[in-house]
Every structure is written in C-alpha cells, then in structure tokens.
Amino acid sequence: MEQTLLGFINTLRQHDVRISTSETLDALQTADVIGYSNQQLLRDALAASLTKTRDEKALFHQCFDLYFLAKGERHSEQQQTKTESPHPSKFELPDAVAGDAAVQNALSAPMVQAALEGNNDAVAMAIEEAAEGISLDNVRFNTQKGIFRRRLAEAAGTGQFDRAIDALKAIDSEELAGPIEWLEQQRYVLDMAARDAVEHQLLLNANAAGRAIQQQMLRNTRLSALEHYHLKQLPTLIRALAKKLATRHRQRRRVDRRGKLDMSKTLRRNLAYGGVPFHTYWKQKRKDQPKLVVLCDVSGSVSTYARFLLLFLYSLTDVMPRIRSFVFTSETYEVTDLFERHPPEQAVELVNQKWGRGSSDYGNSFKQFVSEYSAQIDRNTTLIILGDGRANSADPGLDQLRELYQRSKYLLWFNPEPRASWNTGDSEIKRYQSACHFVAECNSMAKLERLLDRLLTVLH
Template sequence: MQHQMEDFIRALRAADVKVSPAESIDAHEAVARIGYADRELLKDALCATLAKSEDEVRRFDRAFDNFFARDPFDFAMPPPPPEGGEAAPPEARLEDVSEEAAGSELAQIILAGDSTALTQAMEKAAQAAQVSEIRLSTQKSRLTRRLLDEMGVAEIEKIISQARRLEGEGGNALADRLEAGRKIVAAEAQRYVQRQHDLYAAESGRQLREELLARKALNAEGGIDPVDLQMMQALVRKMAKRLADRYSRRRNRARKGHLDVRRTLRQSMAYGGVPFNVVWKTERVDKPKIIAICDVSKSVAAAAQFLLTFLYSLNEVVDRMDAYAFSGRMIPVNQILDEHGVDKAILEVLKLIGFQQTDYGRALQDFAENHLDKLDRHTTVIFLGDARSNYADPRLDIMRTIHERSRSVIWLNPEPESYWNQGDSVMNRYLPFCHLAKTCNTLDQLERIIEDVLRQYVPH
C-alpha cells in the first residue's frame, strides 16, 4: 500500500497541491492508523493532512476521486437462445485448445466474468508497465499497448485464433466470448490510461502550454487567439499571485529585523542585567506606489491590458496604483477598471480615446497639468509604449520632471531595441530620463520586470 500512497502524493503534486516531505510522512501515518476500509474517512483524513487552502481542497477532491475510482467491468454475456429455437452448441473449454490456453490467467478471468479479479490484474500490469509515469498525451497509445501486453492480451488473441480452428461450433463459441472479453479489456485499458493521464500528465501539459504562452509575443501579427488570450489572462493572475505571496513573506521577515543590542541592554537594567525583554531592530517597509502610463494604440493595446491585469492583481503588495491611458490625449482609467474589470477596460478606453493619432508629447502634457502632484520619492512610474510619436514634440522637459520627482522611471517597450531609433521612434531621446528601459514583449519579461520593481521596496 505504500507504493499506492506514493503514487497518490505524486498525483497531488501534479495537480499543483504542494506536499512537503513532512506532510507526506504525516499522510502515511494517518493511513497506517485508519486504513483503507472507509473511503470517506480516508478522504477526510488525507485532506486534513495535505490540503492547506480552499483551492487545494478542490484540487485534492478531484485528484482523490480520480485516483481511487474503481469502475466495475461490464462483461457482455451472450443472449439466451430464442424460445423454441435450437440450443446453442456446447462451448469448448480452454483445455480443448491447448495447455498454454488452459494456463492463461486472463482467459480464465474473462470466461468467469470476474470484474474484481480483472481490476486487480489491470492495476498489477499497469504497475509493471509504469503507466503512472505518463507525462504527455502522445504517450497514451504506447502505454495502452504496453499495459495490454503486460496483461497477456497477445496470448488471448493467439487462443482465439486456435479456438476457431477447432472442429465443431464449440470452438467458435469460445472464441466469440474471448473476443468480446478482449474488446472490453482493451476499452477499459484505454480508460485506465486516460485516468492516469488526467492524474499525472494533465497538469504538466497545462504547465507546458503556460510556458509556451508566457513566451508568446504580445504584439504578434494577427493578434492573439481568443482561447490563448483567456489562458494568458489567467496566467498573468497566477504570476501576480506568486509574486504577491513571495514579497509579502519577505516584508514580514523584514519587520522582524535584527537584535537591537543597545535597547535590549537598556531594558535589562531593570532586571539586574537579565534580558527578559528582547528588542528587535525595526525597519519601515513601504509598499510600492505605482503609476502606470499605457499607450493603448493598436500595436500596444494587448501588452497594456496584460500590464494592467498584472498590476491590479498585486493588491496585497501595492500601496496605490494609478493607471492612465492615451493614444492622443491622456485619461485616468482607475474608475473604468473598477467598473468594467481589466478584461473589458481596454475596450472601454478605446471607445473614449481610441483611433487618435499617437502623440506622446500631448499625453505627457496632460499628465503634467492634471496629475503631476501624485509623484513623490516613493512612486515608481511605469511607461508602456513603443515611443512612436508621429514626429510630434516628445516633451522631454516633462520627462525630466517626472524623472526628478519619482523614485524610479521604468519604460517597457514591446519593440526590440534595434527598432528604438528608427522612423518616428523617440525612445533613445527618452532613455536618459529612465532608470530602466527594457524590451517587454512576453509575459515572462513582464513578470521579471515587475519583480524587479517589487524587489526595490524590500530591505535586504
């Protein structure tokens, strides 16, 4: 049973339920105490031991029900002869075929219609065939064939061929029953392998898909497929949650700080020098204040949507986030984001300011006239855009002011650096006023840059 528990824990990890070695030991101890007889008790005990959040409980329930599913086999029996009709000829026996046929365990199970024995035989064969090692959907056919070979289906096919060569109708009757049973076993083997794929490979397949989408260009020609867009939005939220969890923990550790020896000794003087009250050094940890200024022209709109989704999913670690969008004129979009959600906000913004000629200078002037007072030394300003201003005045004076007033200015440009000084791009003219300027054309790049922003606010 230990092997089965180890497989179940692997299935949980494949389903993104975090199981530590200590929790694995606790789970084995719980099973040793309660056994496998009571399914609900086993499920509750393992859930209490291994699942640590509502999301993990849902994943645990699915994995448990799938792992411990035992669907009975349905052996098709030949129909009885019609009333008044001729009786079916007596069926041949396995001994009549050959000694090898008489010793076939699978043939005996099929003829006996013993679904329990067949289930046990399939699980034993699956262990020998290492079906639980499945990682890709392309392995299903090969592992199904290997499972059937381990069960002895090739031997059944040989017995069927021999039975049909026997004299009389009894051999054909035996062959027909074995053939029907072979088809059932093959179908159940496919279902078994599919269930193992769902347990061990479905999540890894999803992770592979996420890795590919994380590297997908956000400004690809033809746009992003709607199915991919939905998955990428979910991936952005997952990335944001991962960063929020990581930097929330670092912030808590930063509060504890180090031992303040001077204050500890001063406090201990009231107790004869015994340090009853230990005083720790404290550090003030500021949450980031972020201002996001996004170009929502056609070539950059998709990247802007993902950036806003990312930032708005960081509520735990961001003190304040003000978002602005422009193509020609600039407008604040916080209220639009609150009312319509990030997924639909870009469409609403385009209705208000879309289809205008891109003008970075005009947008910066709007920001300076209406929102410059929101900048301070704790604010990080993130620009997202290709810096293509249609040869208009780029208003470098305003960029200099933003650079001087803010903690840092970060520019995310979807275009590669080789394009930054071509045509109407003024990216190189903005570079002196940016603390960091990076090509940002994938979700992977976006995650790394946002992490760099958060790391600035965490003392080391």
C-alpha cells in the first residue's frame, strides 16, 4: 500500500499540488498510523498532511475520489458482473482429460489457479502489481489506451488463460466446451479489469497532461496569434512562471549575500583554537541597489506585448528591484503609481484603457522622457524599452536614445516583431541597435521568461 500512496502523491503533483519530501514522509507515517480500511478517515488525515491552501484541498479531494473511491466502486461492479453473468459459473473437467500433463501444467498457472479457487481479490491484486510494472501512471492521451490495455492485461496474466484454453482445445472434445467457455469468461473479466484500470488512470492524468500541453503552447506561441480566450488564461501562466523565476533567483541572492570566505581573517581569529575554524568570516562586497526603468510602447501594434511584460515584471517584485514604469504613444506618461495603488492585473488594464492604442511617435516620446526623467537615469539603472521600433517615417529620436545609453548601466530593447521583419518598411530598429547594449526578439511568453531570467542574473 505504500507504493499506492506514493502513486497518489505523484498524481497530486501532476495536478500542481506542491508536496515536499518531508510532507511525503509525513503522509506515509500518517497512513501507517491511520490504516487504509477507513477511507474517510484516511482522506481527512492525508488532506491535513499534504494540502496548504483551499485550492489544493479541492484538488486533493477530487484526486482522492478518483484514485481510491472510484477504484473500490469499479471492483464492486466487476464482482456484480461476475455474479450476474449467464456463462458457466463452475469449472468441471471431465475425468478423461483430468490427468493430461499438458492440461494440468496449464491449469497450474497462478491466475488460473486463483480463478479455480474462487479468489475474488486475485484480479485486483494482479492488475495493481502489473500497473506498477508497466508504469501505467505514464498514460496521458486517449490514443494510448489500446497499447496500455494490452500491456496491462498481458502482465496481469491473460496469457495464462490463453495457454489453458489452447491446451483444452488441442484435445478436441465436445465435453470440454463448458470448461473452455468458463476459462474464456475468466480471461474476459481480467481483460475488462485492465481496460477499466487504464481508463481510470487516464481520467486521473488527462486533465494534468492536457493542461501542461496547453501551457506549453501558450508559452511558445506569439502573443499576437493567440485568441482572446487564450489571452485571458495568460495571467495564471505568468504567475506560475514568475514564481518559478522568483524561487530560483531568491536562492541565488541568498547565497550571494553571504559573500566569499575570508580565509586570512578566519585563520587569525581561530589561532586560539589551534587553527580549527570554529568561527568563519565572510567577505561581503556592498552593492548599490539596482534600479529598473521600463518604457513601453502601448500603441495598437504592440499594446498586448506591453501589457504582459508589465504584468510579468510586477509578478517578480520579490526578487526584482523597485520598478519605475512609463508608457508612450506620441507622449510619455509615468504609470508607477498605478501599480502601487492597484493589483498588477488591474493596473495593466487601467494603463491599456487610458493610454493604449493610437499611433507611436518615438522621437517626441524619447525627447519628453529625456527632458523630464533623464536626470534620474544613472550608472546603476537598467532601462528596458519595449517597442517595434517603427517610427512611422518621423524623427526616430536617435540622439535622445544615445543619451540614455550613455547614462544607464544597461539599455535593453525588447522587440515583439520577428527578426525577419526588422529593418523593413519604416522600422528603425537597425539604427536603434547602435544605441543599445542588447536588442532581442520578444514575442512569446517563453522568450520573455528567458530574457527576464537573464536580466535577474545580471541584476543580482
């Protein structure tokens, strides 16, 4: 049963329930104390050990019912089907062939013997053992049902019934029609149990697998190609990606804060202990807090990209330095206070409603930004500009961009257009590249995630 519980915990993880190793050990110990006979008590005890939030508890109960309760109902249905079956319910072998060595050898197989002895639990036990052997928990898609059903049935012992049936058929006697039919019935029961087990496992895994495939699709598809329905799903995905990045860089920052071991100071201070380093001392290099400034084009062509860049950045507040946010079309506006007063998703919507759409004027926007805010850009500032670099045949503001390049520590340009479209038509991105430290294509969640991962590595 311990393996069964570990399989259930793996199913919970596939459904995005966070379970640590220590919580797994707690659950195993809890199940050992509670036992498996009272499923309601087991469910409540495991829920207390493995869940931390209301959403996780709801997922837990859903998975528990599918994993344990439905399994018990399925076995009850199998027993009822066997009881109500019109096929022969008793195996009677004629005396003339009872001593046949080939027949006796075939009938001595474990599954056949269990059926002959009326062991009602043998099928369930064989299916569970075989499921572990063929890694049934890997079934994810409806197209896999056939191959997993065949593998499971063979591993559980349908081949044993086949050999017994073939041994009786080889004798070619009408008296054996009843025993052969009885054995075929038992084989059918085992095959149906394998089918139900595969469908049951698929029901457990399909939602998690489908969600993972959809998230992978959302991450790699250009935002401009997604339908409105899919765009509404992105905030949830952004929070998950931001949490992953935050966890990674929070651990890295904790190590960096400790500094490097100061060997000379450690040895001097431990001379009284014969050089045994009871006390360690670390070199800590003081770093100025980095500053991050984001300047986003919110004109009609790139407003969707700006929306999700801002949402992603403000979901990383645990590890990201304080952000100052600006948006522009033909003029530049600071929107930092909106994100301080409202949740990120609401603030993004307000920005889009008030300043989104319109036609971009890079030259005028850069001039205004330099005039009003350039004094606050210094060698500790990273400036991110999001835009397609299409100046609409007007002044591109290249001189102002060069001034920002000289003032800042890093000037990064994220362009949502594919590289094949750069420098075509009224695009000025080639000229802008000369005044940037780094220019990258950024038109999907996967690319945005990689860019922000690299940015956090540089900032910390």
